[in-house]
Amino acid sequence: MQQETFLFNTSALENLRYGRADATREEVELAARAANAHGFLSALPQGYDTQLGERGIRLSGGQKQRLAVARALLANTPLLLLDEPTSAVEPESEASIIEALERLMHGRTTLIVSHRLSLAQSAxxxxxxxxxxxxxxxxxxxxxxxxxxxxxxxxxxxxxxxxxxxxxxxxxxx
Incomplete structure (x- = not known):
């Protein structure tokens, strides 16, 4: 996961499938729920089929990071590299992102590069x-x-x- 989540000018569903192109809609929704993203995705005008705009312009920094967590969950890799995963998010989203990251990191080797200490204390x-x-x-x-x-x-x-x-x-x- 990069410091800034790159999103394509396509639907939320297709952006999430960037983590695994063959993921079913059900798998995508499960990953979004685990990433604390399902709520805001469901509230979008066309839900998961809503176009996110260039670089995800319609989403907050915290929402973008939760999409990145969902992508990583779908990819299901044994090794994670998280580069400043909470640096570009609003404070009210940080707790939700940390909760999702802890789910993502469970059972995986994770290297976190960060100046913020919110995740370091549970390492x-x-x-x-x-x-x-x-x-x-x-x-x-x-x-x-x-x-x-x-x-x-x-x-x-x-x-x-x-x-x-x-x-x-x-x-x-x-």
Whole structure:
């Protein structure tokens, strides 16, 4: 899965079949359900037969990513490479995408390249790269236990940033 999902100027159904051209409509719908995409796809004017427009112009970033997850589910490969899978999505879609990604990753070897830590904390192993070299390697728990470590510092910064965003969005405090 790439950072930006490429969609063709064709139907949602055909865009999903890009993951596996011979997939039946039922298989596509099952993959879309597992990717948390069925709801918005069903709500489109012609459902799965709706034309998505050039590069999926009619969809949000989060919707595009959920289509990418469905494609990957249809392809059913044993190895996944996820390049910044939640970087181009709106915050309200991120939780739904992470839930779908966790389904996708189950039973597969997955390499996630990301600056966002939402998926890293559920990983079996985290490798932190800084200045072109590996500076930390271990389970999320092991790395979090290193108070001066890179990973622990990134998690603290990410948490502080998220809390500041929630505080700024609170109309009672604003």
């Amino acid at each position: 079996d192993r985290v490798v932190v790269v800084a200045d072109g070299r590996i500076v930390e390697d271990g389970t999320p728990g092991e790395l979090l236990a290193r108070p001066g470590g890179h990973f622990a510092a990134m998690v603290r910064a990410d948490s502080a940033f998220a809390l500041a965003g929630e505080r700024d969005a609170d109309p009672v405090r604003a």
